[in-house]
Amino acid sequence: GAGVSQSPSNKVTEKGKDVELRCDPISGHTALYWYRQSLGQGLEFLIYFQGNSAPDKSGLPSDRFSAERTGGSVSTLTIQRTQQEDSAVYLCASSQAQNQPQHFGDGTRLSIL
Amino acid sequence: DAKTTQPNSMESNEEEPVHLPCNHSTISGTDYIHWYRQLPSQGPEYVIHGLTSNVNNRMASLAIAEDRKSSTLILHRATLRDAAVYYCILRDRPLGNFGNEKLTFGTGTRLTIIP
Numbered sequence: 001g002a003g004v005s006q007s008p009s010n011k012v013t014e015k016g017k018d019v020e021l022r023c024d025p026i027s028g029h030t031a032l033y034w035y036r037q038s039l040g041q042g043l044e045f046l047i048y049f050q051g052n053s054a055p056d057k058s059g060l061p062s063d064r065f066s067a068e069r070t071g072g073s074v075s076t077l078t079i080q081r082t083q084q085e086d087s088a089v090y091l092c093a094s095s096q097a098q099n100q101p102q103h104f105g106d107g108t109r110l111s112i113l
Numbered sequence: 114d115a116k117t118t119q120p121n122s123m124e125s126n127e128e129e130p131v132h133l134p135c136n137h138s139t140i141s142g143t144d145y146i147h148w149y150r151q152l153p154s155q156g157p158e159y160v161i162h163g164l165t166s167n168v169n170n171r172m173a174s175l176a177i178a179e180d181r182k183s184s185t186l187i188l189h190r191a192t193l194r195d196a197a198v199y200y201c202i203l204r205d206r207p208l209g210n211f212g213n214e215k216l217t218f219g220t221g222t223r224l225t226i227i228p
Contacts, residue, residue, distance in 0.1 A: 004156075033215060042200075042218040043157070056213045091156050095214065099145065099204070102216060104156030 002026065004105035006092050012111045013082060021077040021108045025094030032075050033102060034059075034067060035091045043091065049075060079110075087112045117201045122223040125191050133186040133222055135201030140181050145204045148175065148186050149216070150197040157200065157218070160186065196226045 005024040013019055025032050034046040045059040049069045060066070064082075069075040079086055089109050093102040118136040125131040137146065147162040161168055161175045163184075168175040174187040188195055200221040204214060 031214070035216075042220055043216065045215040045217070048213045048215055050213075056215070059215075093156070093216075098214070101147075101159035101162070102157075102214075104158065106154070106156050 004092055004094055004103050006090075006105035006108050008108055009106065010109045010111075012113065014113050015084060016081055018078065018080045019082055019110065021079075021090050021110070023075045023077070023092030023094075023105060025073065025075070025092070026096075026103055027073075029094035029096050029103070030072065031095040031097075031102075032069060033093045033095075034075070034077050035093065036088045037091060037107070038088045046077070046090075082110075082112045084112045086110060117203060117219055119199070119201055119219065119222045121220065122225065124225045124227055126227050127193060128190055131188040131191045131195070131224065133188075133199050133201075133224065134183065135185070136183045137201070137203055138182045140203060141205070143205055146175065146177060146181075146184050147202045147204050147216070148173070149200045149202065149218075150195075151200070151221075152194075152197045157216075160199070162204075191224075191226050193226050193228060196224055198223050 007022045032049040035043040037043050047067050048056040051072045052069050064080045067077045089107040091107040093104045095102045145162050145164050148160040149157040150160050151157045161170055161173050163175045176185045198221040200218050202216055
């Protein structure tokens with residue numbers, strides 16, 4: 001489809017393992033955002049990409065979290081040595097230009113056992 | 114971003130209009146008013162946004178008070194598919210190219226549609 005695609009849709013892993021979450025933004029969208037939504041909570045900003053650069057990483061909760069974007073398109077969010085508090089839905093959004101709506105994927109539901 | 118205040122929950126009957134209020138008394142002159150909604154098990158979905166004038170699109174209407182300290186999202190004829198959490202968000206006008214336009218979501222209004 002033409003929307004933002006995230007994979008996997010669900011991920012269950014053991015504490016201490018590393019995970020990679022993928023986001024395919026809408027073609028041509030230069031801005032890309034990662035957010036996190038814990039159970040019953042609002043969305044928490046993690047990181048912003050403009051092209052392949054990440055001018056704002058201020059929302060990443062610890063150095064176990066990192067993200068990259070290649071070719072101005074696909075982005076990967078990596079969480080190392082996962083902890084139970086990392087359990088949440090991780091959402092990706094893309095936007096075409098300034099003051100344009102953000103289009104969200106349906107997220108990856110991450111569960112840490 | 115300036116703060117918004119919304120009721121925690123609202124109910125409406127199917128096929129009737131719904132008016133979702135939002136207060137933003139500290140809004141600045143350059144803040145746009147954005148509305149998103151989140152259906153169960155989905156990511157947020159853009160609904161509408163405006164600055165000063167009332168706005169209409171295929172999904173909804175946005176009525177903005179003359180002093181801009183409040184706004185109302187209007188769903189003209191609610192259906193069961195409109196049951197969602199609705200978020201009112203203020204976004205400052207971009208200062209320049211490639212500015213971070215991260216969205217700050219509050220707790221929103223949970224809208225229940227009664228068949």
